[in-house]
Amino acid sequence: MPSIPAKPPRLTGEALCAGYDSRRVLDGVDLTVAEGKLTILLGPNGSGKSTLLKTLARTLTPSAGRVYLDGQDIHRRNTREVAQRLGILPQGPTAPEGLTVRQLVGMGRFPHQRLWQQDAERDARAIREAMAHADVTEFAERSVDALSGGQRQRCWIAMVLAQETDLILLDEPTTFLDLKVQVDLLELLSRLAHEHGRTLLVVLHDLNLAAAYADTLVMMRDGAILRQGAPRDVFTAANLKAVFDLDANVIRDPHSRRLVCVPTPGVHAAATSSPAIKGVAP
């Protein structure tokens, strides 16, 4: 049988250990990010999901282990070249006062610009497309700090999109936003993966939204990955208990066919456990 030449995965972490000062947060984590999919990192506070994201994005240097981008050690590569392939949006970024949306989105072009060579046309097109994707074109000339939280977050995502990277890493992009705005954002991220072939790795807090939109869920606890797989396989009451120490019932919404967890602290497990998944007719 002819063997297919092995193509290295786009982004892989191997035996990653990382932390802050003396506190170790990641403890030998391995993760390969699936190409063209929306992967969501879940875990309780302090589980190391943001640390893992930062380490994979090379904004945090691991104390042990390696991150490979297209088969090469990410920390040994020119940071600007990495930025041409991998974009990251950190948690809760703030724009300086008076910066306009167009200026912010334009900063996404940084890794593609050199002092002596700039492709103004390509930059303009990338900025235009990014703003259209994130639906911020109508505010282009407004200043970012004058917008609502949801609009602002879309501007930051537009900045990362203008970077035109196949890999996009987002750290809690939906925190502090209204549910409707969160849903809109996840719709956008899901389209980016499924219609535009981008590879997304996103840290999220909301379990139900994660289950509804992720192709792959990665569940972390105490600096290690406990469960990993498609939501239908890993989004179970038992796993939520193991990862989050959460008593919850997982049911399938008959209309959307999506999995939903309902917290049930104090409710007797016996009464609610077994009918959880099979209880709803197709």
Place this chain on the structure above:
Amino acid sequence: MTHSASLKQQGDGTVDTRATRYPGIAALLVLVLLASMGLSLSLGSFPTPFGRVLDALVEPRASDIAFIIWELRLPRILLAVLVGAALAVAGAILQGIVRNPLASPDVIGITSGAALAAVAFMASFGAGLSLHWLPASALLGALLSALLVFLLAWQRGIAPSRMVLVGIGLSAAMGAVTTLLIVVSDDAAAMTAYVWLTGSLYAAQWQDVLGMLPWLLVALPLCLTRARHMDAMALGDHVALGLGVNILRSRLLLMACSVALAGAAVAFAGGLSFVGLIAPHIAARLVGRGFARLVPAAALVGALIVLYADLLGRVAFLPEDLPAGIFVSGVGAPFFVYLLYRSRDVARG
């Protein structure tokens, strides 16, 4: 940095026009600066009508006021412009790196280091002896103190907020030593030192202009090559890292520019450094965001401030020739407070 009027407009959905009107504002500032230099050139203790000033500029040999224009006023005016521009750009760089609008060359200890070295020089060699070497010693003091602040603030990279704290502490300590030196030195040396500390362009010579110029010619273009990096770093370290900015290298280069500019300015004109705080703010109000636009605008505004401060000192209290530093602080400080007062409502809204 707030931009009260435009922010209010943007709140209503109006377009930010500062980006489009930048070339106009820059051209206007250049014209105002040239006109002000002409004005300053024709004003002084000896009355010189503008027509005769022009004659003296074009044909010095045929003019009886050539000495006044060429040897007394012109070098002083040029030095004022260069020093003002240098301090303003040094401040703009620091405010950008520290991401704090209150940063300025005094805050991170550049000024006090230069002052200490200069006063130590004057105290040990007396007021009369070879002031020729004063700029060199002041510059050395500025560089050494900046280096010291840098080393003390180093924490696996440059921690800007730490740098401010260390700078304030070191400034206070060096200020104490400076005062001690003035108190124990004789009256003449103490007087010279005091005028120097206030900041003065009195008796500026061509050699001062030529000593100041290279610093600007090197540092100004150099810091502009990092303008995009600076804009990216304004979004925060994590975002800048993600965009592929080499933060450490950019900060080191920009800091070096700032220290060189401020150090040279203080060396040739003394403690005028308040310009470094207010000029970038005024410039930002005029031209808005973007380091590549801010730097030229700040340079022009800084040049204007020092030029007028020196002009006031020269002509407003004749026959006294007062140090420009008095007017930079005396006029600049209330104006600065006024700016902050005006932006109050916006900051809250």
